[in-house]
Each structure stands twice: as structure tokens, then as C-alpha cells.
Amino acid sequence: MSHNPFLISPDELAGHLGKPGLSVVDASWYLPAQKRLAEPEFETAHIPGAVFFDQDAIVDPASSLPHTLPAAADFGAAVGRLGIRETDTIVVYDGMGLFSAPRVWWMFRTYGAKDVRILDGGFPAWRAGNHPVETGKVSPEPATFEASYDADAVATLDEMRRIVDDGALQVVDARPADRFAGEAAEPRPGVRAGHMPGARNLPFLQLAENGRLKSPEELRAAFAAAGVDPDAPVVTSCGSGVTAAVLNLALETLGSRQHRLYDGSWTEWGGATDTPVVTGS
Numbered sequence: 001m002s003h004n005p006f007l008i009s010p011d012e013l014a015g016h017l018g019k020p021g022l023s024v025v026d027a028s029w030y031l032p033a034q035k036r037l038a039e040p041e042f043e044t045a046h047i048p049g050a051v052f053f054d055q056d057a058i059v060d061p062a063s064s065l066p067h068t069l070p071a072a073a074d075f076g077a078a079v080g081r082l083g084i085r086e087t088d089t090i091v092v093y094d095g096m097g098l099f100s101a102p103r104v105w106w107m108f109r110t111y112g113a114k115d116v117r118i119l120d121g122g123f124p125a126w127r128a129g130n131h132p133v134e135t136g137k138v139s140p141e142p143a144t145f146e147a148s149y150d151a152d153a154v155a156t157l158d159e160m161r162r163i164v165d166d167g168a169l170q171v172v173d174a175r176p177a178d179r180f181a182g183e184a185a186e187p188r189p190g191v192r193a194g195h196m197p198g199a200r201n202l203p204f205l206q207l208a209e210n211g212r213l214k215s216p217e218e219l220r221a222a223f224a225a226a227g228v229d230p231d232a233p234v235v236t237s238c239g240s241g242v243t244a245a246v247l248n249l250a251l252e253t254l255g256s257r258q259h260r261l262y263d264g265s266w267t268e269w270g271g272a273t274d275t276p277v278v279t280g281s
Helices: 010-014 038-044 072-081 101-110 122-128 157-166 216-225 244-253 265-271
Strands: 022-026 089-093 115-119 170-173 234-237 259-262
Touching (some): 101 115, 101 244, 115 122, 157 170, 157 265, 216 244, 234 244, 234 265, 244 259, 259 265
Parallel strands (some): 022 089, 170 234, 234 259
8 A cells, every 4th residue: 555564645545445444543632732622523524434543541441541551352342342353454543644643553553453554644634635524423333353462562660660770772752852851841740850761852743744754764864863773672652652652653664673662651650759760851
């Protein structure tokens, strides 16, 4: 479908709509400061046949942290109710172009889906191409998603403590530079400002242009400028585990298979009382 096996263009997707084995997923999610509501926007307009993936609902109900991964059986049941199978070609998009869709791309892959794409340019590119939209709520036909959890894709708090202590792995933080440096307050109450000792900062927006992932050459240059070797093992982090996945998408695009995502991210690390935090760039 595309020269990048993790992306699909709006024109390519338009040519495949309605075909068996294709699932289209609106993974839009917004920060409170963005003053946008994802599900009402979905009901106002979405790609024909798409379903809405609620990133605040398909989570671990026992966790106090935002966006914590659910148990595999719970994930499978939730996306099965959306009519998605792990054998489908799954195309994920969001309302900003490249913001929250990579998180859901990463989640599907972590739970065993093999063919997961991101719509290049997201819903803005779809609309710009004058492709059709649908309105209203949807009622998908339920399906069976056989979920299998890939623990190697995820880093836990205990693992991050060891990683930070021994400094053996690269930790890359996708938050904006002022939050990484501790110069701007965190948006969530009780979360300290700063970053993990030894972490590098690569704001996710530096990997995109006009809502699209940059070229492999530009991605490699961005990692190099941040002091990160994309060919060596990497653990990604951000505020709550959403935009870190943009880094994982970029790493996968560059051929890396040695990357993990710290699911608790800075909300967990900065919210703890016994984890080391440093400030400055």
C-alpha cells in the first residue's frame, strides 16, 4: 500500500474502503488545553466505516494513571466490540495529523496485530483530499480479537528504575523542551517538573511536518541531534505514554526493533516520591 509499511496515504486508503479485512480506527485524543472533544468530533465527521477508539476508556481500570495498558483479554474484548480482528489490516488516524494515532498503532501491535498502519497526515489530510466522510454514531458488528501481549514492547516502573540506575539503555523523552528541562510546570497535579537522569529530549513534534512523519533521513538527523543512536536499544517516554509512541513509530521506520515504551511515563515517574528527578537541558 505504501513505501513505508507503517503508513498509508489518504488516496491509498480511499481505494481500499469497504474491502473485507480492513478496519479503520479513529484514535483521536486531546489534551484539555487543546479544547477539543474527540468523540463528538468523530460523530460530526469521520472516515466511512471507521470506529472510535476511546483512549481514556480502553485502559487498566485498576490503575490511577492515565492510559495504562489493560490486560490482554480486556483489550481483545474492547476492540472486538469495535468489530476488529487481529488478522485485519488496521488503519489508525487522528484529528491532528500525527499526535495520538501512534499510541493506538503501538497498542494494537503490542497485543498481537501484525498489519497496522497510520493514515499519513491523519484526518486533516483525508479532508484536504476531498475524500468522503460519514456522520453520527456507529454500531459495528462484533468480532473476535485474539490478543497476545508482547511484554518486550513495554517498560515498567521497576524496569525504569534499573535502566536509570545503570544507564545501560537510552531513554528518550518526547515532551516539549521546557517541560523536560523543568522550566514549565507539568499539566497534571502532583507531578514534579524535570526529567529522568540520563534521559535525552526529542520532542515528538520535531519528527513531523504538517501532520506527517518526516523522511527517514530527517528522522535519523533528528535523533542524532538529540544525541540518540536509533540503531541501539531505546526506551521512549512522554507525559502519559501517548506521544512517546511517535518516537517508536519513527524508530520502527528507521529499521529499529530494539525499542520499548515506558507506559507510565512522566506521570508515574514524576508523580512518585522516591524517583530521582533532574532539571535543565
